[in-house]
Amino acid sequence: MKELQDILKTFEQIKHSRSAIATVVKTSGSVYRRPGARMLITESGQMVGAISGGCLESDIVERSQPLILHNGEPILVEYDTTASNDLVWGLGMGCNGTVQVLIESLHCGSAQNQLEFIAECFRYHQPGVVATVFDIKGEVAASIASRLYLHSDGTVKSEIGDRQLAAYLQHDAYGVLTEGKTKVVSYSLDHGSVDVLIEVIRPPVPLLVFGAGYDAVPIVQLAKQLGWHVTVIDRRPAYATRDRFPDADEIIVCHPEELSTKLNLNPQMVAVVLTHNYLSDQMLLQTLLPSPVRYLGLLGAKPRSQQLLEDLRKEGFIPSKNQLQRLYAPVGLDIGAETAAEIALSVVAEIQAVLAQREGNHLRFRQGSIHGETEPCLTLV
Template sequence: MCSHISCCSPRQARPQPCSSTTSFSDSRCDSGQLTHHTTSSHSASAESSSPSGTEQEIDDREEAASCHRASHPPHVMSERKEVIERSMYLASTGSPGVLATIVRTSGSTYRRAGTRMLIEAEGKLTGFISAGCLESDLSEHAKRVLVTSQAARVSYDTTAEDDIIWGLGLGCNGLVEILLEPVSSPSARAKLEILSRALQTTSKGYLVTVVESTHPAAGTGSYLFAENEGNILSDLKDPQLRLQLEREIHRQSENIHPWYTTVGFEGYHLALMVEFLSPPMALTIFGSGPDIAPIVELAQSLGWNTTVIDKHPEAELRKRFPKAHSVRTLSVPVSIESFAIDEQSVVLIMTHNYLVDIELLRVLLPSSVRYIGLLGPKRRGEQILDTLRTEGMEITGEQLLRLHSPIGLDIGSETSAEIALSIVSEIQTVRSHRSGGFLRDRNSTIHDKSQEAS
C-alpha cells in the first residue's frame, strides 16, 4: 500500500472535494487543504498527467525568497553522507525513521530530485528537503508512514497565483513530489547500502526507484541498480520487467541528472525516478602550506574526497591535514601514473615552489584532468608556461582552458578562509558549467531544465 498525499493550491473560488478514486495522476484539492487518501500501489490508473499550472520559464528570486532565506548550520560531514549513515544506523538498530526522497520537481523548487532527508520518530531531522517550508508538514506525514509501515508519496504544488492566500503560502511557484519510506523496509535498506557504497568506491551506475506502479510485482519503493560494469541488483522478481527498466536507463545513459519518467509494460504502468550514482569528486592538492587546510575542510563539508600530496612524510601530512581523505608523499621524478587521477579529477597546485610547479604542470597539462588550478599571480603562471614552451613542450588551447591561473573567483579574498572559498567556488562553477556571476543577472532558471526530474 502506498499513501498519496497532495498539498496543493486552489483552482476555483469555490472549494471542490478531492477525488477519492485511485488515480495515477496527481490528486488535487481545490480547497487548498492537505488531503490524505490511501491507494494500493498496484491499482493506479494509466498515465501520469502533467502538473497543472504554467511552469515558469524564468525563476523569480523574490517569489522564492521565503524559501531561500532560511539558513542551516554547517555539517562536519557532507549532508548526503550524514543522511545515509544515520538512516543505516536506525535500520540496523531497529529504530523508527522515515527516509524522504525528492523524486520529481517542476518550476521553482529549493532542492532538486535525488535530495534526501531523514525524519526520526521524535521529530529529529537529518538533512533538509526545503528551506524549512515543508519539513514540519512532512514530519506529520512521516508519522503516518511509521504507523502503517508503508511508503507514501507527498506532492506540494505552489504553481497557482493564489497559493499564498489559500495554499501553503510559500510563493515558490513550483511542484515537488516526495517519496516517504520506512528505513526498516527491505527496499529502503537495500538502496541505502547501494548509496553508501557509491560514496566509498569508484564504481558508477544508475539507481531506479519505483515511485508508483500498477504492476503486482513492483511495489512503491522497489528498485533496480545497474552498475556500469554490468552488475544488476534488484528486488524485482520479473526478469522481463528488469530488462524494461534497464532499457529505460540506456535510453538516457548520457543523463547524469535524476529524471522522472513513466513506462508501460505488459499493460501495466510504472512511474520511476532514475539517479546516476558516481563517486564523490576527487580533489588532489599539491602542497602543505597553511592555506591548504581551509580548502580541505570546505571540500570535506561538500562531500569531496581530498588527497594532499607533498614532499613531507605521510605521517606529518596526516597531522597537518587530519580531515583529508588521504595523504601521500610526492615522489621524484614526477609521473602522472603515480597520482591516481582521471578526467573527472580536480587538481590544485599550491606548493609555493616555482621549480616543483613547473614539473607538475609538465605532466598535468597533457593529462585528461578536467581542472588545474595554479596558485600565484598571473605573471608567475605565464613565466612557467613560457619555460615549458622554451623546453619544447607544445601547449594547446584546450589545455589552457583547463588551466586556471590565477586560481579562484574574484570575490575580494584576503584571509586564508576567504581564499579557500574563492578557490572552491571556482571549482564548483567549472564542474557545474556555470559562469560564477550574480543569480540576479541570470536570464534563465536558477536550476537548468536538464536537472529537473519532471
C-alpha cells in the same frame, strides 16, 4: 554531497532502530530542492537532510510516523504551492511549484538497499544509477519504491517484476549514467503507466591539493564541508601532517617526480597546485596537464603562470589546446579574495562551477531555472 554522507552515517548508527527516508522524486515549477534530495527521519523526530527550504519538513515527519511505528507501505505525497489560496505550504514565500515526495520505512528492504548501494558508490569512488518506481496506474507487475540498480561496471540488480519495464529501465539507466543527468520518466505500458526517478549517484569529488602551506588548510576544510574526498600532497614531511590537516582523507609525502608512482590519476579528479615553488609547479604541470584530471587550478599571478608555460615550451613540452582549456590560471573566481580563507572560497567555488558546467556568474543574470532542467519525459512502449 555532504548531506547524503550525513544520512548514510546516521543510518549506519541507527540501522537497528526505527526510521524512515523521504525522497523528492518529481518537481515542477519553482521549488527549493530537485529530484534526488533526501531526508532521514528517526523515531524521535530527528531530521537529517532536507527536502525543502523548511516549509515541508514538519509535515513529512508527521506523515512518516505510521511508517516508522508500523512498518507501513511506502506513500507518495504531493505538495502544490501553485494554488492562489495556498496558506499552508506557500507560507507567503512566493514558491510556485509542485513537489512529490516518496516516504519509506527503513525497515523495508528496498529502502535499505538504496542506501547501501549509494554507500557502495561512495566507498569505491564509482558512479551508479538508481531507478525508483514512485507512481503506478493500472495493472503493472511492479510496486511503489521498487528499484533497479546499475553499477559503473554495467552490473544490474533489479527488484522490478515486470520484465518489459525492467528492460526499458535498464536501457534508460545506461543513458543516465553516460549523460550524468538525473531524469524523471513516465512509461506508458500495455496495461498501465509508471513514473520512475532515474537518478545518477555521483561519488564524492576527489580533490588533489598539491602544497601543504597555510593557504591549503582552508581549501581542505571547505572542500570537506562539501563532502569532497581530499588528498594533500607535499614534498615536505614537516608540512604534510595529520595534525595540520586533520580533515584530509589522505596525506601523501612525495616529490613531484614521484607522483606517477603514488597516484593513479583519473577523469573524476580535480587538482589545485599551490606549492609556491616554481620548479615544483613546473614538474607538476608536466604531469597534470597531459593527465585525465577534469580541472587543474594553478595558484599565482597570470605573468607567473604564463612564464611557467613558456619555460615548459622551451624544454619541448607543448600543451595541447584541450589541455590548456582544463587549466585555470590564476585559479579561482574573481570575488576580490585577499586572505587565505577568501582565496579558498574563490577556488572551491570555481571548481564547483566548472563541475556543474556553469559560468560562476550572478544568479540574477541567469536566464531560466536556477537549478537547471530535470524535466519529466514520456517514453511510449
